[in-house]
Amino acid sequence: MVYYFTSTVVEPPALIYMGKDKFENEELIKYGWEEDFHVDKLSSAHVYLRLQFGQTWNTIPEVLLTDLGQLVKANSIEGVKKSSVVVVYTPWNNLKKTADMDVGQVSFHDHGLVKKLQIEKNNQVVKRLEKTKQESHPDLALEKLEIEKQRRRAAKEASNAKKKEDLQREKEKREEASKKSYDSIFEQSNMRSNLQNTDVKDVNEWEEDFM
Numbered sequence: 001m002v003y004y005f006t007s008t009v010v011e012p013p014a015l016i017y018m019g020k021d022k023f024e025n026e027e028l029i030k031y032g033w034e035e036d037f038h039v040d041k042l043s044s045a046h047v048y049l050r051l052q053f054g055q056t057w058n059t060i061p062e063v064l065l066t067d068l069g070q071l072v073k074a075n076s077i078e079g080v081k082k083s084s085v086v087v088v089y090t091p092w093n094n095l096k097k098t099a100d101m102d103v104g105q106v107s108f109h110d111h112g113l114v115k116k117l118q119i120e121k122n123n124q125v126v127k128r129l130e131k132t133k134q135e136s137h138p139d140l141a142l143e144k145l146e147i148e149k150q151r152r153r154a155a156k157e158a159s160n161a162k163k164k165e166d167l168q169r170e171k172e173k174r175e176e177a178s179k180k181s182y183d184s185i186f187e188q189s190n191m192r193s194n195l196q197n198t199d200v201k202d203v204n205e206w207e208e209d210f211m
Contacts, residue, residue, distance in 0.1 A: 006132040009063040015050035022103050029106055031140035032092035044076030057091050067129060069119035074126045087117040
C-alpha cells in the first residue's frame with residue numbers, strides 16, 4: 001500500500017507519496033523515479049516527491065522542501081519525538097541498494113548529490129498534509145514504464161523542436177547572406193553604369209567644344 005499526500009504550498013499542487021512500511025519502501029526504492037527524502041542516521045519512511053515535467057531536484061521550492069521534511073520527521077519512530085532532525089534528500093537514481101542491506105535500507109552512489117534539511121517540529125504542517133492523505137495499491141512497475149515512455153516522448157519532441165529551430169535559423173542566415181550578395185552585385189552594377197554615363201557625357205562635351 002502507498003500513501004499519497006498533496007502539498008498546496010506550490011502551484012500546481014505537489015504530489016507526495018511514501019510506503020506504508022519498510023516492505024513498501026523496498027518496492028518504492030526498486031521502482032522509484034523521483035526524489036527520495038528520509039531522516040539522516042535514523043529509521044524513517046522514505047518520502048518521494050512527484051516532480052513536474054521540466055522541474056529538477058535542485059530547484060524544489062523551499063516551502064515544499066519544508067512540507068516534505070515535516071512528513072519524513074513525523075513518520076520516523078525516533079525522529080517524531082525530537083524537536084529537530086536532519087532530513088537528507090537525493091535523486092532516486094542516486095540511491096544505492098546492495099544485497100547485504102536490511103529491508104528498506106539504502107545508501108548513496110554519490111554523496112555529492114545528497115542535500116540536507118534542518119527540520120524543526122511543526123504539527124500544523126503535518127496536520128495539513130494528513131488531511132490530504134489517500135491510500136492506494138498502484139502497480140509501481142507499470143507506473144515506472146509509463147513515465148519512462150512519457151519522458152522519452154517529451155525528449156524526442158524537444159529534440160525535434162530544436163532541430164526545426166536550427167534549420168529555420170540556418171535558412172534565415174542563408175537568405176540574409178544571399179540578400180547581401182545580391183545587394184553588393186546591384187551596387188557594383190550601378191557604379192559601372194554611372195561611370196559609363198559619365199564617360200559618354202564627357203566625350204559629348206569635348207566634341208561640342210571642339211566644333
